[in-house]
Amino acid sequence: MTSTGLVTPSPRRARRLRSGQPARRSVLRQDRVALGLTIFLGLLVLVALLAPVLAPYAPDETDILAASQGPSGAHLLGTDALGRDLLSRLIYGTRLSLLGPVVVIGVATVCAVTLVLSSVWIGGRYDRFVGKALSVLFSFPGLILAIVVVAIVGAGITGPIVAFSIAFIPYIARVLRPVALRERSMTYVNALEMLGVSGWTICVRHLLPNIFPFVRAHVTIALGTALVDLAAVSYIGLGVQAPAAEWGLQISTGQADLLAGKPWESLTACVAVLVVVIAVNILGERLAAAAQKEGR
Amino acid sequence: MTTPPQLSARDLRKEFGGGRRGEPVVAVDGIDFEVARGGALAIVGESGSGKTTVVRMMAGLETPTSGELLLDGAPLVHSGRGAEARLARARRIQMVFQDPYSSLDPRQTIGDGLAEILRLHGIADRDACEEVALTQLRRVGLDQRHLSMRPGSLSGGQRQRVAIARALAVDPEVLILDEAVAALDVSIQAQILNLLNDLRAESEVTYLFVTHDLAVAQQVTDTAIVMHRGRVVEEGTTDAVLTDPQADYTRRLLDAVPHRGWKPRRRLAASA
Amino acid sequence: MNTLEPTTTLPDTAVEPAVAIEHLQVRIPVDGSPAPVIHDVTLTIGRGEAVGLVGESGSGKSMTARALMRMLPDGAEVHGAIRFEGEDVQEMSPRRLRAYRASSIAMIYQNPHAHINPLRTVGDFLVEGLCQVQKVPRREAEQKVVALLVAVGIADGARRLSQYPHELSGGLLQRVMIAAALATEPDVILADEPTTALDVTTQEEVIAILREAQVQRGLSILLITHDLDLAGAACDRLAVMYAGQVVEVADGAGLVERPLHPYSAGLLAARPEIGVRARLRTVPGRPASGFEVGDGCVFAERCAFVTEQCVSERPQLRSLEGRQVACHRAEELDGVLLPLADGPVGADAPGQDKEPS
Numbered sequence: 001m002t003s004t005g006l007v008t009p010s011p012r013r014a015r016r017l018r019s020g021q022p023a024r025r026s027v028l029r030q031d032r033v034a035l036g037l038t039i040f041l042g043l044l045v046l047v048a049l050l051a052p053v054l055a056p057y058a059p060d061e062t063d064i065l066a067a068s069q070g071p072s073g074a075h076l077l078g079t080d081a082l083g084r085d086l087l088s089r090l091i092y093g094t095r096l097s098l099l100g101p102v103v104v105i106g107v108a109t110v111c112a113v114t115l116v117l118s119s120v121w122i123g124g125r126y127d128r129f130v131g132k133a134l135s136v137l138f139s140f141p142g143l144i145l146a147i148v149v150v151a152i153v154g155a156g157i158t159g160p161i162v163a164f165s166i167a168f169i170p171y172i173a174r175v176l177r178p179v180a181l182r183e184r185s186m187t188y189v190n191a192l193e194m195l196g197v198s199g200w201t202i203c204v205r206h207l208l209p210n211i212f213p214f215v216r217a218h219v220t221i222a223l224g225t226a227l228v229d230l231a232a233v234s235y236i237g238l239g240v241q242a243p244a245a246e247w248g249l250q251i252s253t254g255q256a257d258l259l260a261g262k263p264w265e266s267l268t269a270c271v272a273v274l275v276v277v278i279a280v281n282i283l284g285e286r287l288a289a290a291a292q293k294e295g296r
Numbered sequence: 297m298t299t300p301p302q303l304s305a306r307d308l309r310k311e312f313g314g315g316r317r318g319e320p321v322v323a324v325d326g327i328d329f330e331v332a333r334g335g336a337l338a339i340v341g342e343s344g345s346g347k348t349t350v351v352r353m354m355a356g357l358e359t360p361t362s363g364e365l366l367l368d369g370a371p372l373v374h375s376g377r378g379a380e381a382r383l384a385r386a387r388r389i390q391m392v393f394q395d396p397y398s399s400l401d402p403r404q405t406i407g408d409g410l411a412e413i414l415r416l417h418g419i420a421d422r423d424a425c426e427e428v429a430l431t432q433l434r435r436v437g438l439d440q441r442h443l444s445m446r447p448g449s450l451s452g453g454q455r456q457r458v459a460i461a462r463a464l465a466v467d468p469e470v471l472i473l474d475e476a477v478a479a480l481d482v483s484i485q486a487q488i489l490n491l492l493n494d495l496r497a498e499s500e501v502t503y504l505f506v507t508h509d510l511a512v513a514q515q516v517t518d519t520a521i522v523m524h525r526g527r528v529v530e531e532g533t534t535d536a537v538l539t540d541p542q543a544d545y546t547r548r549l550l551d552a553v554p555h556r557g558w559k560p561r562r563r564l565a566a567s568a
Numbered sequence: 569m570n571t572l573e574p575t576t577t578l579p580d581t582a583v584e585p586a587v588a589i590e591h592l593q594v595r596i597p598v599d600g601s602p603a604p605v606i607h608d609v610t611l612t613i614g615r616g617e618a619v620g621l622v623g624e625s626g627s628g629k630s631m632t633a634r635a636l637m638r639m640l641p642d643g644a645e646v647h648g649a650i651r652f653e654g655e656d657v658q659e660m661s662p663r664r665l666r667a668y669r670a671s672s673i674a675m676i677y678q679n680p681h682a683h684i685n686p687l688r689t690v691g692d693f694l695v696e697g698l699c700q701v702q703k704v705p706r707r708e709a710e711q712k713v714v715a716l717l718v719a720v721g722i723a724d725g726a727r728r729l730s731q732y733p734h735e736l737s738g739g740l741l742q743r744v745m746i747a748a749a750l751a752t753e754p755d756v757i758l759a760d761e762p763t764t765a766l767d768v769t770t771q772e773e774v775i776a777i778l779r780e781a782q783v784q785r786g787l788s789i790l791l792i793t794h795d796l797d798l799a800g801a802a803c804d805r806l807a808v809m810y811a812g813q814v815v816e817v818a819d820g821a822g823l824v825e826r827p828l829h830p831y832s833a834g835l836l837a838a839r840p841e842i843g844v845r846a847r848l849r850t851v852p853g854r855p856a857s858g859f860e861v862g863d864g865c866v867f868a869e870r871c872a873f874v875t876e877q878c879v880s881e882r883p884q885l886r887s888l889e890g891r892q893v894a895c896h897r898a899e900e901l902d903g904v905l906l907p908l909a910d911g912p913v914g915a916d917a918p919g920q921d922k923e924p925s
Contacts, residue, residue: 187399191459194355195413195466196386198379205412209403342767343738451854452625481624481855482794486838486848493847508767511840515848538842552772553842556824558801560776562721 027213027290034290037283044276048094055088059245068262078264080250081257090268092245096157097272100239101226103161108168109219116173117203120180134170142167142229150238157240160233164226172222179214183207213291221284224277231273247273301330302502303337303372303470308363310349323349325526326363331519333469336496336503338513338534341523342549347506350523351474354504355391367469383417390463394475396455400447406433406458407443410465417466436461436491453484457491464495472504477512489515510553514538522546584654586756586788587613587636592648594631594812596641603859605631607812607866608894609648610885613756618782618789620799620820622835623809626857629792632809633758636790637675638665653755670701674749678761680741684733690744691729697752716747720777739770746777756788757781763798775802796835800824808832811866812858814885817892828893831867833905865896873897873904 028035047054056076063083070078077086119130146163153159183189184207192202231248233239240246242253247269254265307326314320324346331337341347352358354365356373365372367388376385393399401409410429414420420428426443433442436457447455456476463471473492477485493516496503507513513520513534520537522530522545530543541547554560592609595602606628613619623629634640636650638657650657652672660668677683684693691710694717698709710729717725720743733741742762749757759778763771779802782789793799799806800820808816808823808831816829827833834851853870864879865871871878877896885894895901 187393187395188401190355190357191391191393191399191462192401194386194389194391195462196379196383196416197412198382206401206404210401342769453854482796482835483624483838483851484854486840486850489840490848490850511842514842514845515840535845549768550842552768554795554797554801555842556801556821560772560779560802562773562776562780 027287031286031290034283034286037279037286040279041276041283044094044098047091048098051092051095055085055091057085057088059089059092060084060243061088068257068260070262070264077268078262080254080265086265086268089245089250090247090272093247093250093269093272096240096244096246097227097231097248098276100157100161100230101223104164104168104226104230105172105219105223107165108172108222109215111165111169112172112176113208113215115169116176116180117207120177120184121199121203121207134173137166138170138174140167142171143232146229146233147238150233155238155241160230160239164229168222168226171225172218175218176211176215179211180207183210213287213294217284217287217291219284220280220287224280224284227273227277227280302333302335302368303504304328304330304366305350306364306366308350308353308365309361310346310353310358311361322526324353324360327521327523327526327528329521329528329531331502331504334496334500334502335519336505336517338517338520339504339506339523340508340510340513340520340537340549342508344525345523346526347523348474351391351472351504351506354389354470354472356385372470386417387466387468389470389472390466390468391472391474392456392459392463392476394478396452396459396479397447399459400455402447405444405446406438406450409458410462413462413465419465432461432465433458435464435495437487451484452480453487456480456488460488460491460495464499464501467499468501470502470504472506473516474506475508476505478507478509485512492516510538510549522549585612585614586617586653587611587790588649588651589632589636590649590651592632592635592650593646594628594635594640595645596631597643598859602643602645605812605858606635607858607861607882608885609809609812609814611807611814611817613788613790615755615788616782616786617805618779618791618803620803620806621790621792621809622794622796622799622806624794624835624855626811626855626860627809628812628858629809630760631812633675633760633790633792636758637669637673670697671752672754673756673758674752674754676742676745676749676757676759676762678764680738680745681733683745684741686733688732689729690731690733690736693733694729694744694748694751697748701752713747713751716750717744719750719781720744720747721773722747739766739773742766742770742774743777746774746781750781750785753785754787756790758790758792760792761794762791764793764795771798778802796824796832797839808835811856811861813866813882813894814892815867815894817885819891822891827905828888828891828898828902829867829895830871830873830901830905834870865894873901 028038061084063079065083066075066079067083068079068081069075072078075085075087077090079085080089115130115134119127142164145167146160149163150159153162189202189206192206230239231246231251234246234248235252237252240249242249250269251266251273254263254267254269257264258266305328307328308324309322309326310324311320311322327350329337339347339350349358353360354372372389373385404412407426407429410432411425414425414428415422430440430443433439438454438457438461442450442454442458447458450458477488480488489512492503495501503516505513505517517534519532520534521528522537522543524545530537530541530546537546538550541550589609589611592606593604594606595604597603609628609632611619611621611632621629621632631640635646636657638660640646646658652668657668691713694713695706695709698704698712699706704712713729714725717728722728722740722743728736728744736744757778762778763774766774775798778789778791781787789803791799791803796806796808800823803820806818806820806823807814808829810831816823816827816832818828823832824836827836831851834849837849838851840848851870856866856869861869862879864881865874865883868874868878875897881896883894883896885892888898
């Protein structure tokens with residue numbers, strides 16, 4: 001990512017001025033904050049992948065003699081009640097804590113985009129049915145749905161992921177529908193129809209790329225919400241089970257120490273959740289603003 | 297006319313609404329018209345005249361309440377499904393829209409947009425695509441440079457040229473021009489009108505030119521119908537309609553066009 | 569045809585004109601750096617005079633109107649003088665500026681629906697200005713407004729007051745906007761493409777109403793339009809703008825019959841005329857904006873008569889036999905432009921006069 005956008009060559013600017021439209025430059029090159037946040041999130045993914053290399057201890061390595069300690073040279077963030085290194089657990093926790101939301105939002109986005117594009121394209125009774133179904137689904141809080149699913153399949157990471165994958169479909173579809181409807185009403189869509197282009201091709205090759213900036217923005221924001229929701233499920237003991245390392249679970253297991261005046265486990269996990277959620281939210285808002293600006 | 301009409305409308309009618317909620321609104325009230333192959337018909341009217349509804353029926357976007365639209369004796373719009381029917385329909389009728397700013401996919405380069413249509417219709421294979429696309433662009437007065445541009449870098453007139461090139465790429469029998477020059481600057485409008493005349497001279501395409509602008513209609517068309525409140529109030533050769541109008545409404549329209557020595561008058565019939 | 573005498577009498581320019589714009593230059597920031605949108609506009613509107621400001625997109629005609637209202641975008645740099653009855657609009661205090669906008673000068677827009685609150689009735693919209701700015705009691709204001717509605721051709725004005733904007737057609741709503749503009753008894757009306765969205769028959773009506781207001785109330789009107797035929801027929805005097813510069817000023821009939829600037833001639837020739845069927849003479853290229861032109865004549869890039877001098881030196885607006893033109897070659901081109909504007913030549917018109925057989 002070199003900063004070639006710094007000095008804009010004048011012929012390009014002249015052409016842009018003439019056409020009265022912003023040049024098609026990527027958001028990340030125009031927006032330093034968005035770029036920084038993207039790099040930060042990329043680094044987090046690297047941390048998750050390279051956890052065995054980066055973590056000073058194994059996540060389940062106990063040292064009863066050094067239990068519930070504050071930060072020290074040996075344990076940079078201290079240890080938990082079983083004497084496990086908190087930094088290592090935080091680093092390993094990145095894996096499950098990020099994987100959950102990414103899977104949830106990935107599945108929900110694919111479903112939502114498919115439903116929205118197909119219902120906007122086909123219209124009529126199908127559209128009304130999809131609209132009704134999504135409203136019904138939307139009225140169930142994701143957390144309740146997760147509890148119901150866990151009650152059926154049992155506690156663990158699978159139940160909540162399945163539940164939230166479904167619960168987030170209306171959440172994403174609701175924002176994308178008006179965008180897709182507006183795009184559908186553009187004259188170029190009528191023109192392509194008249195030229196014999198199939199509905200499938202129009203949806204996939206024309207509508208989808210044009211609503212993509214909005215998809216990207218709203219999915220980023222939804223990622224933060226999913227992260228909090230999944231952490232909450234783990235916190236109440238229905239999600240990821242001990243002894244696995246996961247931030248929501250860490251907040252929960254750290255409570256005993258917290259009451260004893262040793263906040264390190266809960267605090268570090270809380271901060272981790274908070275930082276990621278704030279980062280994806282700001283990035284999402286920036287992307288949404290850029291998409292809005294680019295929209296005609 | 298010695299040749300049989302290529303495109304014709306018979307007692308075409310379109311109503312909206314109706315049913316339990318009272319009287320239907322009659323948008324098109326039983327109109328007839330015909331155009332010979334390679335001819336050009338102007339459909340002239342103001343807002344609410346029904347001209348847009350006629351075009352939408354021809355494009356297959358609305359279904360007539362009664363009456364029919366025929367192309368070479370067969371119904372103009374086939375409702376057949378599948379790729380074959382779709383492509384056949386595309387080669388019968390094409391359309392250029394009023395707004396040049398929304399009629400091209402903003403994310404697709406001009407070259408890619410043309411190539412997509414050329415490949416779809418089997419006009420050119422992957423290798424020949426760019427060359428054929430360039431030929432199409434040259435026909436409408438654009439060149440190599442425009443192939444790699446996106447609509448955002450083109451002016452309104454250039455976009456309308458692209459839209460015309462794209463519509464003609466499939467070699468349609470009928471081209472509908474729906475207020476196709478209305479949104480353009482005067483000096484650009486003239487360029488496009490001349491281009492439309494040149495294109496018709498070199499192919500067999502039939503024009504259906506929908507407009508509110510009488511002077512513009514005269515530039516491109518041979519025959520004209522004047523529509524008012526869903527009915528045809530006058531028809532004939534465009535020159536005759538413009539220079540020797542018979543219907544009161546046509547005269548009223550002509551009087552309202554600013555010209556030398558024009559004195560705008562008030563008719564005090566203010567209605568909602 | 570070949571005399572250069574103006575065909576209508578111009579208003580007495582000895583008295584202070586209602587509006588005087590002198591060498592106006594406007595630059596607005598684009599991507600952080602100022603880009604010129606108006607290079608040189610010099611224009612006067614006499615008292616009781618209707619002036620047409622004609623130009624294509626990017627010509628700066630609407631920006632000129634905004635400068636006159638002092639409603640330019642943030643960060644705009646303005647040079648030159650804009651005077652309203654001798655008073656510099658740029659120097660007005662905030663308080664004076666409010667009064668100036670409220671009651672000295674009124675504006676009518678292309679799309680009336682975008683300039684009226686859809687949630688309030690036509691009556692509320694019309695009397696608001698009168699009640700708040702001029703402190704007229706509501707009942708009195710309503711009576712006045714109904715009379716105004718009658719004046720603009722809405723006979724059942726009292727009934728219309730309780731209607732909402734969406735219940736009115738475009739033509740009717742534009743009449744309401746004219747009534748609103750007249751309500752504060754302004755000295756000048758700025759009409760920015762007031763009929764572009766309307767049907768021709770409605771356009772005639774609206775123009776006739778504006779003309780009537782001009783004559784009966786002694787209003788000055790600035791009609792901004794892309795339609796040279798319309799402006800020529802509806803205004804006393806025309807100013808043609810191109811790429812941020814006024815290139816020609818003349819009385820309406822004079823300009824339409826005998827343009828002195830190649831661009832005016834090109835505009836006239838490009839517009840088809842009813843009853844004349846021949847290939848249109850076009851101006852090559854497309855209309856340029858103020859920030860696209862070089863140091864020379866703003867029209868040089870598209871002009872058929874361009875010389876070296878045109879490219880290097882920008883012609884100023886100068887008087888020529890009772891008119892004004894910004895062209896180095898105006899005198900020598902005087903006869904040459906005529907056939908171009910008078911009627912297109914038919915020689916290069918392939919496939920034109922074909923009738924269906």
